[in-house]
Amino acid sequence: MKNISPDIKKFIKLPDVKKRVIKLSDKTIKTTQTANLFLADVGDFFLFLFRTTIEAFSREFEFQEFLRQCYQIGNKTLPLISVTGIVIGLVLTIQSRPVLVDFGAVSMLPGMVAVSIIREMGPVVTGLICAGRIGSGMGAELGSMKVTEQIDAMEVSSTNPIRFLVVTRVLAATLMIPLLVLYADALGIMGSWAGANIKGDVPFVLFFSQAFRYIGFMDLLPAVIKTFFFGAAIGFVGCYKGYTAGRGTESVGKAATSAVVLSSLLVIIIDLIAVQITDML
Amino acid sequence: MTNMVITETVTPENIKIEKEVIKIDNLRKGFDNEGILKNLSLKLFDGENLVVLGKSGSGKSVLIKCIVRLLTPDQGTINVFGENVNGLNNNDLADMRKKIGFLFQSGALYDSMTIKQNLEFPLRRIHKNLSRKEIDKKVEETLENVGLADTLNKMPSQLSGGMRKRASLARTIVVDPMIMLYDEPTTGLDPVTSDEISSLINDIQKKYKTSSIVITHDIECARATADRIIMLDDGEVYMEGTIKDFEKSADALISSFFKKQK
Numbered sequence: 001m002k003n004i005s006p007d008i009k010k011f012i013k014l015p016d017v018k019k020r021v022i023k024l025s026d027k028t029i030k031t032t033q034t035a036n037l038f039l040a041d042v043g044d045f046f047l048f049l050f051r052t053t054i055e056a057f058s059r060e061f062e063f064q065e066f067l068r069q070c071y072q073i074g075n076k077t078l079p080l081i082s083v084t085g086i087v088i089g090l091v092l093t094i095q096s097r098p099v100l101v102d103f104g105a106v107s108m109l110p111g112m113v114a115v116s117i118i119r120e121m122g123p124v125v126t127g128l129i130c131a132g133r134i135g136s137g138m139g140a141e142l143g144s145m146k147v148t149e150q151i152d153a154m155e156v157s158s159t160n161p162i163r164f165l166v167v168t169r170v171l172a173a174t175l176m177i178p179l180l181v182l183y184a185d186a187l188g189i190m191g192s193w194a195g196a197n198i199k200g201d202v203p204f205v206l207f208f209s210q211a212f213r214y215i216g217f218m219d220l221l222p223a224v225i226k227t228f229f230f231g232a233a234i235g236f237v238g239c240y241k242g243y244t245a246g247r248g249t250e251s252v253g254k255a256a257t258s259a260v261v262l263s264s265l266l267v268i269i270i271d272l273i274a275v276q277i278t279d280m281l
Numbered sequence: 282m283t284n285m286v287i288t289e290t291v292t293p294e295n296i297k298i299e300k301e302v303i304k305i306d307n308l309r310k311g312f313d314n315e316g317i318l319k320n321l322s323l324k325l326f327d328g329e330n331l332v333v334l335g336k337s338g339s340g341k342s343v344l345i346k347c348i349v350r351l352l353t354p355d356q357g358t359i360n361v362f363g364e365n366v367n368g369l370n371n372n373d374l375a376d377m378r379k380k381i382g383f384l385f386q387s388g389a390l391y392d393s394m395t396i397k398q399n400l401e402f403p404l405r406r407i408h409k410n411l412s413r414k415e416i417d418k419k420v421e422e423t424l425e426n427v428g429l430a431d432t433l434n435k436m437p438s439q440l441s442g443g444m445r446k447r448a449s450l451a452r453t454i455v456v457d458p459m460i461m462l463y464d465e466p467t468t469g470l471d472p473v474t475s476d477e478i479s480s481l482i483n484d485i486q487k488k489y490k491t492s493s494i495v496i497t498h499d500i501e502c503a504r505a506t507a508d509r510i511i512m513l514d515d516g517e518v519y520m521e522g523t524i525k526d527f528e529k530s531a532d533a534l535i536s537s538f539f540k541k542q543k
Contacts, residue, residue, distance in 0.1 A: 144392070153389035156349050157403035157456070158375040 048240050052170060055163040062164050069172035077133050077180055084129055085184035088121050089113060089191025094198065110207050111214030113192040118215060122185040123223050124271050127230040130177050131263040135238040138169055139259030142242025143252035151243070166239040173235030178227040218281070226274035230267050237263040300327035301360075302460055302492045303348060308357035310343055317343050319516035321357070325460070325492055330482065332495045332503040334527075334538070335513035341496040342386070344513075345462040348494075349381055350374060361460070379407045382458030382491070386465040388449035390437040396448050397433045400424065400455045407456045423455045424448075426488070427481060443474035447481065454485055461485065461493040467502045479505035500539055512538070 092113050100106045142165060145151050154161045189211055196202045241259035245251040303325035310318040317340040325331050335341045346352040348359055350366050359366040361377055369377060390399050400420045404411065411419070424430050427447040437445055446466065453461065463482065467475035479502045486493060495506055503510055504524050512520045512527070512535065520527065520535060527535055 141393075148387050148392075149385045149389040150391055152346075152351050153383070153385055153391075155351060156378050156381065156383045157406060158378050159403070159406050160375075 044244060045240060048243070049236065051162050052166050052236065052239075055160065056167045056171065058160075058163055058167075060163065062168050065164055066168040066172055069168050070176055073134055073172050073176040074180065076137070077130060077176075078183075080129055080133060081126055081180050081184050082187055084125060085122070085187030086191035086194070088125055088184070089117060089188035089193075090195040092116060092121065092188075093192040093195030097196070097199065107210065108214075109196060110189075110192065110202075110211035114189050114211035115214050115219055117188040117192070118185050119219050119223050120271075120275075122188055123181050123227050123230065124267065126181045126184045127177065127227065127234070127267040127271070128264055130173075130180065130230070131234050131267055132260050134173055134177075135234050135241075135259040135263040136256040138173075138235065138238030139241040139245075140252055140256040142166075142239055143245035143255035144249075146243065146245045147247060147249055147252055161243075166236075166243060169239050170232060170235035173238075174228055174231040177231030177234065178224055181227045181230075182224070218278075222274060222278040222281075226270060229270045229274070233266040233270060234263045237266060299329075301325070302327050302362060303494070304358075304360040305344075305348075306358045306360075308344070308347060308359065309355045310340070310347055310352060311355055317516055318347070318354075321513070321517060323511055323518060323521075325494055327492050328486070328490060329508040330486055330493045330495060330506050332497060332507035332510045333513060334498060334500075334503055334510055335519075336498065336538075339513040340516045341498075341513055342464050345383070345464060345494055345496055348462060349378055349383055379456065380459045382453035382456065382461045384446075384450055384453050384461070384463045384466055386468055388437075388445045390445055390449055390452070392437055395434050395436055396424070396429070396440075396451075399437070399448065400452050403452060403456050419455060423451045426454075426484075427451045428477075443470050443477065446470065446474075446478055450478070450481060450485070454489060457489060459491060461491045463493060463495045463497075465497055465499075466495065467497065467499045472501070475499065475502060476505070478502070482506045 093109065096112060097106065097109060100109050100112070142151070145165070151161045151165070154164065189208070192211075193202065193204060193207045196207060238259045241255040241262070245255040301324050303323075305321060305323050308318050308321040309316065317338075321340070321344065323331075333341050333344065343352060347354050348361065348366065350369075354367060362380065364373070364377060366374070366377065390396075391402065394402065397420055400423060401416055404416055404419060421430065421433070424433060427450055429444060429447055429451060432440060432444065432448065437448065440448060450466075461482075466478050466482065470478065482493065482495060482502075483506055485491060493506075495502065497503055507524055510520075510522060510524060510527055511518055514534060520530065520532065522530075528539060530536060
């Protein structure tokens with residue numbers, strides 16, 4: 001303090017400056033704590049991912065539970081996916097038709113709609129619906145199991161809860177979501193055919209032969225591959241959020257909500273990455 | 282897995298050799314820099330019902346969760362049948378847990394399964410060689426023992442609180458455990474159902490020859506089930522003795538604890 005000029009000393013003694021310094025230090029501490037919590041969360045997430053991956057390759061695979069989960073995911077989501085698939089095809093056709101009529105390219109309508117549905121609309125919309133339906137379901141189910149000590153009960157009865165609850169759900173979602181996407185794609189094209197018949201008479205065979213003329217192997221393959229990643233992300237995030245839920249009932253709701261938010265975000269990010277990779281091929 | 286070692290101790294009270302099934306030395310466990318258990322030591326002898334009394338937050342549930350390693354102690358050793366629980370690998374820990382039945386405070390029945398499936402779940406995993414018929418017989422017998430023979434195909438949500446507790450107890454004993462850990466078995470139940478649960482604890486001890494730790498703050502449950510009582514306060518053993526010792530005690534904390542529940 002000896003070398004500091006008297007003017008600066010006066011400035012430092014000002015109460016307003018002191019207050020600001022205290023505020024700044026408080027903010028720094030809070031930010032550091034938030035950053036620590038965030039890093040701890042990221043660490044937990046990857047640790048959970050590591051444990052799940054290890055358990056997925058375990059010899060004692062819970063096959064019955066895996067089949068039950070496949071049935072649950074497929075059965076619960078099928079009605080929603082059916083309606084969505086048909087509506088996507090119908091709406092896309094009705095909206096695109098006037099523009100294509102203006103350009104005199106209405107004969108390209110089936111191909112355009114089919115390519116849009118198979119490459120992008122089918123996988124992404126189905127992925128987002130599954131994130132909402134399956135992600136929240138898993139988050140809430142495992143969260144409530146955690147709150148009511150069911151996961152602890154499983155652990156003390158010599159059952160590995162990660163293997164029984166998490167691995168089966170993640171694998172079931174990884175397998176079922178691509179199947180649901182293919183189903184939604186098929187219904188979407190059917191919906192498109194229905195849409196094309198609102199203002200005209202397009203035979204079924206003609207519509208489908210036109211639609212499949214424009215679909216190549218490279219339209220289908222990347223779209224199917226990315227849906228496996230959608231499924232894994234949705235299943236994993238749902239299980240992670242539920243499994244790491246807090247102890248109170250409030251945490252069940254939080255787990256379900258954050259599962260939907262994070263898995264939807266991941267679906268969009270994975271899609272973005274997949275599009276970039278496909279574009280490079 | 283290491284060989285099972287049963288240490289033998291001479292207890293001064295009855296000068297007879299008793300086998301220790303659980304031995305806890307200098308156990309410490311805390312959360313967020315706050316000590317819950319502080320230097321706690323205790324023993325559970327073969328065939329006895331040890332009741333652990335204490336106020337809420339005194340670390341009773343933490344104690345039994347440390348025994349089955351649902352929680353990892355910060356310090357100290359827990360020996361179950363001579364094996365240090367904290368030193369076991371995952372396979373040995375799973376084997377050790379097969380010998381222990383744990384009744385959770387909430388019952389922790391699996392919501393998505395029927396009562397029958399709830400009982401089958403641990404049975405299939407612990408006794409892998411049992412046939413379908415043997416499993417069915419064992420499940421039916423156990424449910425009969427707890428007075429729930431007619432609930433076989435019911436879902437947990439269709440049962441009352443007392444019935445859920447009994448079903449949970451059935452799920453715990455169906456695998457023939459050697460040690461039973463009860464976490465607040467009578468909490469939230471009416472006095473009549475509480476008495477029924479206390480009787481069941483005694484019946485299980487006689488029929489299955491188990492050694493038990495009963496965590497409770499219910500004096501009536503302690504009176505009905507305890508061979509020996511340990512009172513915890515502030516994470517340490519405050520007093521140890523029989524129910525008579527506790528009732529006679531002039532200590533302010535003990536007497537207030539007992540009087541408040543009369």
